[in-house]
Amino acid sequence: MRRPAPLPTPPRAQADAEADAAARALEGEHDAGTDATQAQASATEAPPATSPGSLDETAEVPWLRDRTREATDDRAATPAERAASALPFASVRRPAAVVDDEQTATGWRDVWRAARARRRALRREVRRFTARSRRRRVAWAVGVGAVVLLVVGSVGAAYSPLFAVERISVVGTETLPADALERALGAQLGRPLPLVDASEVKAALVGFPLVESYTLEARPPHDLVVRIVERTPIGVIQGRAGWTLVDAAGVALETTPDAPEGRPVLEVSGGTGSDAFDSVGLVMRALPDAIRAQVTRVSASTRDDVTLTLGATGTQIVWGSVDDTPMKARVLETAMGTRPPETVSTYDISSPEAIVIR
Incomplete structure (x- = not known):
């Protein structure tokens, strides 16, 4: 039965063992070199021989004192220190796997704290530089919200x-x-x-x-x-159904079997759809109310020969065409004020610049 192979030495223990072996080797070389150097020095600088009687038993031998001190120092020093003292200009590199976990954790914690402090400072600066725009946005939001609320409330109330x-x-x-x-x-x-x-x-x-x-x-x-x-009635037209009250557009307003009192009779060739009726309608709408109330009859065979009759006196008004109708209405009103219808048989205003009164 085979014996199980021994477990491999951990990397850190193996590294420590290698460092100790190197230190012991350096220590041996250092001791050998030191012994040879001291022996040569003692042979070269040996003190003169003295007689036993002249030696002080309590006197300290210098070379023995130095050897004793060096041996004591070598025994007190650790192997790593002896290796370091033997090679004063050489340094033993520490293996990469040997890392101080506590120092590493402390370093990452400091980095994280510094990053968090930087982020906080950056946020403070951003808030400081955007304070005005944020206030403006808040004001706009409040204003728009108020307007929307007012409109919605008004519409809701209006339709309620x-x-x-x-x-x-x-x-x-x-x-x-x-x-x-x-x-x-x-x-x-x-x-x-x-x-x-x-x-x-x-x-x-x-x-x-x-x-x-x-x-x-x-x-x-x-x-x-x-x-x-x-609608303004302008008169009545006699038809088969009776007397029809019409306005200036020829719209029939009402029909009665007898001619209504106070409405002028319209004698128009071609009926309500003719040009003569259109001229009669324009003339009647242009007359002042006081004069229109006195008209009892309107006749027209064409659009240029409109004639009105005043009922109380039978006075005729020769209007002619519808040209210059507003001016003719003003001239007629002035002439009737100067010469009342009772004293006149005809007002010829077909030419408003030169009227004829007979």
């Missing part, structure tokens, strides 16, 4: 029942009854003001021919105002 329609007011009517229009728009009650349906309002007002245009005005928190512009 807090701004529901509770009252509808109709203004601007002269002929139409306002309460009838308000009842027609009753479907908008209870709706938030921003959700009022304009198409439903239009559909409700289509049933009133006298309504020419309208506008909606919201008055928070609960009022809806409807402003009406009525």
